[in-house]
Amino acid sequence: MTLTIDNLSKRYGSTVALDGVSFEVRPGELFGFVGSNGAGKTTTMRIALGVLAADSGEVRLDGKPVDLEVRRTIGYMPEERGLYPKMKVGNQLTYLAQLHGLSKRDATAAMQRWTERLGIAERIGDTVDSLSLGNQQRVQLAAALIHDPAVLVLDEPFSGLDPVAVDVMSEVLVEKANTGVPVIFSSHQLDLVQRLCKRVGIIVHGRMRVVGEVDELRASGSAHLVVHAPDAPVGWADGLPGVSDAEYLDGRTTLAVEPGADDQQILKTALSTGPVHEFSLEQPSLTDLFREVVAA
Ligand SMILES: Nc1ncnc2c1ncn2[C@@H]1O[C@H](COP(=O)(O)OP(=O)(O)OP(=O)(O)O)[C@@H](O)[C@H]1O
Numbered sequence: 001m002t003l004t005i006d007n008l009s010k011r012y013g014s015t016v017a018l019d020g021v022s023f024e025v026r027p028g029e030l031f032g033f034v035g036s037n038g039a040g041k042t043t044t045m046r047i048a049l050g051v052l053a054a055d056s057g058e059v060r061l062d063g064k065p066v067d068l069e070v071r072r073t074i075g076y077m078p079e080e081r082g083l084y085p086k087m088k089v090g091n092q093l094t095y096l097a098q099l100h101g102l103s104k105r106d107a108t109a110a111m112q113r114w115t116e117r118l119g120i121a122e123r124i125g126d127t128v129d130s131l132s133l134g135n136q137q138r139v140q141l142a143a144a145l146i147h148d149p150a151v152l153v154l155d156e157p158f159s160g161l162d163p164v165a166v167d168v169m170s171e172v173l174v175e176k177a178n179t180g181v182p183v184i185f186s187s188h189q190l191d192l193v194q195r196l197c198k199r200v201g202i203i204v205h206g207r208m209r210v211v212g213e214v215d216e217l218r219a220s221g222s223a224h225l226v227v228h229a230p231d232a233p234v235g236w237a238d239g240l241p242g243v244s245d246a247e248y249l250d251g252r253t254t255l256a257v258e259p260g261a262d263d264q265q266i267l268k269t270a271l272s273t274g275p276v277h278e279f280s281l282e283q284p285s286l287t288d289l290f291r292e293v294v295a296a
Helices: 041-049 089-099 104-117 135-147 163-180 189-196 214-218 263-271 286-295
Strands: 003-014 015-025 030-035 054-063 074-077 151-154 182-187 199-204 207-213 222-228 242-250 252-257 278-282
Touching: 003 041, 015 041, 015 054, 015 199, 030 041, 030 151, 030 163, 030 189, 041 074, 041 151, 041 163, 041 182, 054 104, 074 135, 089 104, 089 135, 104 135, 104 214, 104 252, 135 163, 151 163, 163 182, 189 214, 189 286, 199 214, 199 286, 222 263, 242 286, 263 278
Parallel strands: 015 207, 030 182, 030 199, 074 151, 151 182
Antiparallel strands: 003 015, 003 054, 199 207, 222 252, 222 278, 242 252
8 A cells, every 4th residue: 555645734723833844655665754853743643644634735555535434444552642541551542443333242252362462461450540650651552553453543652661662662563664654753863763764854834845765864964083193283174175074073073075076086185194094984874964954
C-alpha cells in the first residue's frame, strides 16, 4: 500500500496550519515526519486518518480516497492518546479489536499476542490509569496494531519512553514495515529518526520543505572536516577553496566544507603546518539538516 498526501491545506481561523502539503509513504517504508512545534504534523496525520477534514487536497491509500472503510485499515496512535483510563488493558484492547471487526476469539488472541510482544502481558488485568506513562504508551501502540492495519500513522510514539521502551517500539515499527506496511511517525528525536527511517519529510510552518532519503539528504548537505593539527596556527584554513567556515579550538579545527570541495588540498595545507593526527569527514546529521532547513 502507498499512502499519498496530496496538496493538503488547512486553516484554523486566520492560522494557516497546512499550505499545500504533499508527500507519499511507500510500502514497507518507515517515514519520519519532523518539524518544529506547531509546524503541522498532527494536523496532517489527523487529516490522513480522516478524523479532521482538510480545506482542500486529498489523502489516498493505493489511489483510493480515505473514506470510512479505508480508514478502518489504518492503525493510528494519536498524540493526545485515546484510551479509556478506567478500563482494564486486556478488555480495552479486545474491545478495540472487535470495533475493527475481529471476532471475540480473534480479538482476544490478538490482544494476547501484542501485549506479550510489547512486554505488558502481566498488566492486562490492570486499569490503564494505574500504568506508568511509558506502559500506557505501549498499550496505545498495541491498540494501533491490534487489527493488523495496512498502514500505521503514529503521532510522537517515542515521546517520554525510556531507552528500553524506545528499543521495543523501534523493533515493532521496523518489523511492521518489513511486512510491507507503510509506517509514518512524527518525532522530535532526530537521532532516532536518522537511525530508523529511510525517508523523511521536514515540515516548516505548514509547508513541506524537504522530502527525501536520509542518506541522500545528508550527503548533499554541508559536511564538516575535523582536523587535528596541533602546530597549525589559528586561521590556517581561512580562505581555502570550498571552506565556508572554520572554528579553531586547542589545535583542533572544524571546517564547514561545501559539497565537492577538494579535501586533499585541505589535507596538504594542514600537513604543511606540521603533523596531522586526525583528518575526518563528518556528514551533517539530520539534526544539522533540520536546523539549516528551519533557519533558511
Ligand atoms: N484545534 C485547533 N484550533 C486552532 N489552531 C490549531 C488547532 N490545532 C492546531 N492548531 C494550530 O495549527 C498549527 C499546526 O499545529 P499542529 O498541532 O498540527 O503542529 P505539530 O507539528 O503537530 O506540533 P507539535 O510538534 O507541537 O505537536 C499550529 O499553529 C497550531 O497552533
